[in-house]
Amino acid sequence: MASDLLGKSGRAMLDALASGTTDPTVLSDLAKGQLRKKIPALREALTAFFTGHHAIIVTEILAKLDYLDDAIGRLSTEIDRVIAPFADTVALLDTIPGVDLRTAQCLIAEIGVDMTVFGAAERLASWAGRCPGQYESAGKSAGGKTRKGSKWLRLYLHEAARAASRTKNTYLSAQYGRIKARRGPAKARVAVEHSILVAAYHMLDRDEPYHDRGADYFTRRRDPAHHARRLAAQMDALGYDVAFTRRETPPTDTPKAA
Incomplete structure (x- = not known):
């Protein structure tokens, strides 16, 4: 009623x-x-x-x-x-989709504001237990369980990821939907938690607000030109000089109308 x-x-x-x-x-x-x-x-x-x-x-x-x-x-x-002394930092983290004012305060309480303590976003994610585990046996690698990390940080990230997955036209909601379709909601949620934590690290380290990649990020990432540039960078890192030349696609003959 x-x-x-x-x-x-x-x-x-x-x-x-x-x-x-x-x-x-x-x-x-x-x-x-x-x-x-x-x-x-x-x-x-x-x-x-x-x-x-x-x-x-x-x-x-x-x-x-x-x-x-x-x-x-x-x-x-x-x-x-x-x-209060960290009001600007709280406002900074509040720009992340799914992170509200109280969650931003809780994140600062758990990880602090000095990211030099961790040295890298990957180390922060590992410390928090918000990255995939790695298990190797007989020369084969497989995904393992994530470590527990901070109980309270895990709780705050969980709530933030749930909220982010419901946002409209954001990278985090697109990431959740993409991974959920292939690996289920639990793994998708952890992936979004990882992304939020990594974003928080770089934002605090650079003192910059959140820059959303956009809901179409994964579609744009499949762009042939972008993929070619990525391959060229990988080959360059291996010590090879590579020049890519795009082939001209022959026009498709269309039947004339009768």
């Missing part, structure tokens, strides 16, 4: 029930906004068996929820005070 039981309307009805009001007409009249259109249905739904015993239980639950809300507010104020 109500999408949010603890919204303004729901909370008002629960408080009234806890205080001893059980008249469905009075309770349904506490509805606010769009929910008032459902007053007849609310009146029918609120016609139920509700005793003093139930009122005590509801009162205790609401008191716990109020305490938790107050505690979250106090802790949030303290976090904002402590993280």
Whole structure:
């Protein structure tokens, strides 16, 4: 009936029930906004068996929820005070798709802001346990399990990857969809977590905001000219001088209309 039981309307009805009001007409009249259109249905739904015993239980639950809300507010104020010197860095990480303000604060709390401690993005990913493991037996390499790494960092990256996978027209959502189709959602999520962490490393190291590669990155990567340049760079690294010449594609004969 109500999408949010603890919204303004729901909370008002629960408080009234806890205080001893059980008249469905009075309770349904506490509805606010769009929910008032459902007053007849609310009146029918609120016609139920509700005793003093139930009122005590509801009162205790609401008191716990109020305490938790107050505690979250106090802790949030303290976090904002402590993280204030790094406000610019938090704003920087907040530009990554899937990373909100609180996640950015948590990332800084776990990995810090000085990336020279790690020396390379790959080392940070390895330390965090957000890169594929490697297992070798009888001369054959196979993917292994990822190391556990930091429990809390893993949790924050998990939530960020879930949010990033739902974004529209971003590299991270495209990466998730591409890997999910071939290797499943779990491996796709870890890959996105790895990408977020690597991006965070370079952003903190260079003091630059996030630059999205775009949702069409994997399509553009298949461009023949781009692929040729990549092969040329690989051959150059091996010590070969290579010159590529593109063949002219002969025009296709199209039948004339009758």
